[in-house]
């Protein structure tokens with residue numbers, strides 16, 4: 003294990019030597035894989051004679067420079083420093099690695115008998131000694147030698163040769179003509195089923211599309227293949243971007259640290275984001291597959307063709323690519339629903355990150371372990387920062403900026419500054435005030451006051467950002483604010499304000515009083531905002547705002563006001579009759595967009611509400627949510643039943659219309675199951691009679707959430723029936739881990755003992771413990787600290803096997819300062835105990851930040 007030291011963004015130095023070409027040869031054996039790397043290097047920094055090569059967990063066999071054994075080097079635990087180098091040379095390094103022992107799933111490892119790689123961010127250094135940094139871009143040729151029982155030997159680019167060797171082994175060669183950083187290198191070797199398709203690009207080139215999945219699962223990759231075709235078309239239509247190789251491959255593996263990886267021409271995917279059919283995947287799974295397939299595809303331009311100069315610039319490719327995949331999802335289905343999803347992520351996980359010890363700007367300044375910075379801030383807030391540029395410049399202006407960005411930087415490793423510069427130059431505008439979004443962490447709080455004037459209203463805006471753990475001083479940011487002003491005559495003025503100072507007033511005329519404002523329509527800036535709306539005004543907006551997001555937001559605001567009042571007064575605030583009227587009306591006659599109706603009828607989640615409090619009143623929020631849901635269930639019992647019965651399901655298809663119907667019907671089901679009079683036959687029929695996993699799982703979710711007496715028994719039945727399938731086993735685990743009763747602890751113990759459970763598989767561990775820590779607030783925050791102890795002990799165990807996995811699981815414990823002293827002390831104690839164990843650099847970085855000021 004290497005000792006990580008903090009690196010600073012401003013310390014960037016260009017590489018001393020660059021590599022034009024690298025030729026790799028792998029002789030694959032589970033615990034003794036031989037790697038030969040032959041690189042052509044050229045001095046880039048005048049006078050340089052030494053070169054640092056990163057390397058971890060490698061056994062060095064030999065090292066030559068221009069064919070001669072090279073002895074002037076210094077080997078350290080994390081690499082080699084070569085000295086006395088000529089201006090230009092061929093470097094030849096032989097190493098041996100042990101994929102079978104690689105449980106960190108970084109570098110070359112085995113997943114169910116198949117070899118695969120994960121190199122981003124710094125995994126290539128576990129394959130060979132190399133300048134493992136994104137600004138060294140080389141043309142890769144890869145040779146793979148393996149036994150004939152591994153029929154598919156894959157790497158980046160185009161297949162150029164395949165030979166049978168005299169000893170029975172096979173040698174294949176791949177060549178990728180596009181220079182790339184080593185983090186985009188990939189190798190896969192295994193026995194798979196292959197699903198093939200094709201795509202004709204807009205300039206008429208035929209691209210072979212190939213999906214590799216476990217045996218017997220070929221048909222389950224069909225939806226992913228079609229999603230890829232849709233993504234390819236979208237990028238041509240919206241950005242004029244065409245695919246550039248003759249082949250695009252996607253491999254699905256079960257052992258994977260995150261969602262997927264955009265390696266050039268050879269994506270590696272977590273199988274849960276490839277495999278789908280009606281019997282094993284839910285509507286949400288289908289949505290995620292389509293969006294992640296698109297995300298990785300879009301990286302081919304935003305990430306691969308133009309890459310990052312250094313890892314501090316990660317948001318250059320991730321924020322931009324998330325924004326692009328959000329645009330794609332919005333075009334494939336309901337734009338409002340997609341936006342609501344993205345907003346929820348910001349308001350829960352991202353606001354929490356900003357308020358906790360890991361707070362960092364979308365372009366961090368200091369990093370110890372790079373894997374810790376693949377965060378909701380870099381990704382999702384990063385996407386919001388791109389979205390704001392899109393809002394400010396308009397779709398056409400943004401496209402001009404993108405065109406200029408590619409024209410200038412194709413084939414280069416660049417910075418976030420380069421991106422904004424292209425946006426500015428293409429639009430002849432000045433974005434310097436906007437750029438603070440890249441360097442300032444924290445969540446701006448925006449407040450507004452509306453005063454009447456002789457001819458209309460004056461809107462006074464104020465903004466302020468509280469200090470964060472990483473940055474004490476904050477400054478105003480440029481906020482693009484989409485607004486609607488609804489006047490007394492029912493007329494609406496709408497537009498976009500640019501607000502860049504601490505305080506500013508805007509005058510609006512020709513408005514009949516009274517005026518009701520919508521601020522931040524479409525969540526046009528990732529901020530917290532407050533305005534003293536009256537209940538009636540919110541009710542009005544929930545029905546009349548032009549922007550769908552604003553309508554939903556008005557409902558969310560009504561509920562969070564009620565919860566806030568309940569918390570303040572220590573007793574449940576009554577639901578205003580006007581709100582009940584609006585809800586009753588919606589249940590009786592839903593809007594045409596059924597999925598949107600379901601969102602309007604759903605209360606904000608615990609996490610969204612929690613982020614609105616400096617000190618989170620756990621029980622009070624949970625109790626209030628529980629009581630309100632119970633009230634809606636009882637009050638509208640007959641209407642829910644009627645709605646449920648009217649929404650008759652058709653044979654399963656994944657479509658916007660059907661997804662909406664299922665969402666609304668299952669919302670009704672959730673309320674129905676909270677009422678004892680609802681006959682068991684109702685949900686039993688849905689469970690046994692439905693032809694799809696969405697509706698089956700919805701029954702189980704509703705039983706679990708309603709703490710129904712039959713919940714556990716049904717989970718057991720589900721396990722017996724479906725537990726042999728790993729995706730469904732994980733769904734069972736996730737349901738079990740979200741049971742809000744103290745029995746959950748014993749059930750978690752039992753689940754760890756099941757044959758399918760495997761501490762080495764991140765999907766298995768996350769289904770139990772990411773869910774327990776992040777989606778079971780009642781039990782995770784149990785007053786005696788049992789939840790904290792459990793998560794900490796799991797993290798300790800996971801860290802020895804897979805540091806990235808452990809480091810992600812720790813998130814909910816890190817923000818202990820947000821809780822009342824007794825609870826905070828228990829959380830802190832769990833973290834301190836964990837710290838006694840020798841931890842990975844990943845966890846060390848986070849725990850040091852959380853525990854020490």
Ligand code: B3K
Pocket residue numbers: 122123260262263264297298301320373376
């Ligand atoms: N770029 C990868 C993430 C790599 C994470 C490394 N710890 C997937 C993606 O964002 O598309």
Ligand code: ZN
Pocket residue numbers: 297301319320323
């Ligand atoms: Zn990405």
